[in-house]
Amino acid sequence: MVATVDGLTTGQAARLLGLSEQSVRGLVRAGKLAAVQTPLGALIDEADAHRLAAARDQIARERSTCRE
Numbered sequence: 001m002v003a004t005v006d007g008l009t010t011g012q013a014a015r016l017l018g019l020s021e022q023s024v025r026g027l028v029r030a031g032k033l034a035a036v037q038t039p040l041g042a043l044i045d046e047a048d049a050h051r052l053a054a055a056r057d058q059i060a061r062e063r064s065t066c067r068e
Helices: 010-017 021-029 046-067
Strands: 035-038 041-044
Touching: 010 021, 010 041, 010 046, 021 041, 041 046
Parallel strands: none
Antiparallel strands: 035 041
16 A cells, blocks of 8 residues: 655745745745655645745735835
């Protein structure tokens, strides 16, 4: 039986977050984004990536309302 692991590639997570793949790898190393290391690279936890994207969007909205 082969085990499968669900997740986003660093490229997919980068597009979701609007960041570079290098930045995504940095977030994983810093422990700010959950991932599982596989022989082919990291698989980013999709729910965690969406959580981080939502938090970034919220911060951007707050900053834009402060400028008005």
